[in-house]
Amino acid sequence: MLSTSESIASLTGCLRQVHHLALNVKDMQASRHFYGTVLGLHELTGSEVPETLKNAVASGKVANFKTPDGTIIDLFWEPDLTPPDPDPKKGFTRMNHFAFDIAPELFDQAVEVLHHYHVAIDHGPVSRPTGRGIYFYDPDGFMLEIRCNPSP
Known part of the structure; x- marks a missing residue:
């Protein structure tokens, strides 16, 4: 063993x-x-x-x-x-979020799509040395992120 x-x-x-x-x-x-x-x-x-x-x-x-x-x-x-709390910002889950990677030149378009569909945004877009990201919720309160590397 x-x-x-x-x-x-x-x-x-x-x-x-x-x-x-x-x-x-x-x-x-x-x-x-x-x-x-x-x-x-x-x-x-x-x-x-x-x-x-x-x-x-x-x-x-x-x-x-x-x-x-x-x-x-x-x-x-x-x-x-049902979630522990209907407010996804207060509900505890074992997963914080999962992230989808996107090309830097498509990031702003992705943000527009989220706004078009009135998706609940948690925060962002944010810019960091590692790139840009936006955090949002799916219909069940799971937090997701769309992120990209810094533009060249």
Whole structure:
């Protein structure tokens, strides 16, 4: 049996990328609109849906979206699950936010899209030495960020 330090060290270099994020959502229709229309992510359909999720997708309990880098966002419909606080700024979750990267020349356009769809903005746009970002909420109060590297 490996010691704790050996087992941790054995994963070094093995993890390749985020495979998927699984989010509980209260309103599947609003969330599908948000991730598919507002953010423009590709919704998996037909043979793209993993075999293990086909029944859940067919019954409307799960929707899957693919980001341009291949990360999958799974939405699990939980209509009776309520957040600890309806104000997303006060609700504690185990995840702070997840961020989407965008080319610097498209950042302002992304901000305009968020405003066009009246997406709740937490803060930003902000400029930092690491680039620009804007933080906003999806329909279930998950904080997301669109960020870009500094312009060349």
